[in-house]
Amino acid sequence: MRVLTGYVAWIVGVVQFFAVHLIVESAWDRPYSWARNNISDLGNAHCALQAEPEPRFVCSPEHALMNVSFVALGVLLVLGVVLTGGALWRGGRAATTARLLLAAAGAGFVLAGLAPADVDENLHVLGALLIMAAGNTGLVLAGFHLAAHVPAPLRWGAGLLGVTALVAFGLFLSHRYLGLGMGGMERLAALPLLLWALAAGVRGVTSGDRRSGGPGAPPVTDGPERRRRAVAW
8 A cells, every 4th residue: 555655646746736737827817838938937926027037927816726736746746756665666875866866856846836936036946956957867867776577668768758858957948949938848857757757656556566675575686586576475
């Protein structure tokens, strides 16, 4: 149940985020654009013209709902990282580092929700850095340090998504949007982590894989010996 709860936390966190995103953007009088507007614009507490990084008028009537969603997403991401533990990860410092970086991304979403960009810009920017720098670096490391029984597409997909998101983050910071717009490039930097967490959660729930490195579980080793012990357990 511990591992299953972790997978479900990821699924619920990501699904509620996208659902709330659509609800909040639909409340805008001026049409919200995934290309022209940042994700953070949905959580801004005041109606005002924003000059950076690109000029746009922001007025989000349901900003409080969006900020609650940011916080919920962050908490559920961290919960998933903690509870899936040995079910997804190899042992060692590198795997631990990857998990800490992914948890840092969860903390970044919490900060983004507690400190809207037009209320406390410094804390909000810190939250964004935790998401798009720390979180995506953790995603790259995950590609190399997920457990051997994790399907290959989930492993190499993590690394590929992480690299893509880090490149997009660099382009976003340098104002090179490659035709995607400011909001489009930001999404390319921020959303791959969420898509991977959703995929990992769905796979964990539907496969029935509850292997864990916790007490009473079989040792997680590689190769035929690992499979033999898992079956015996």
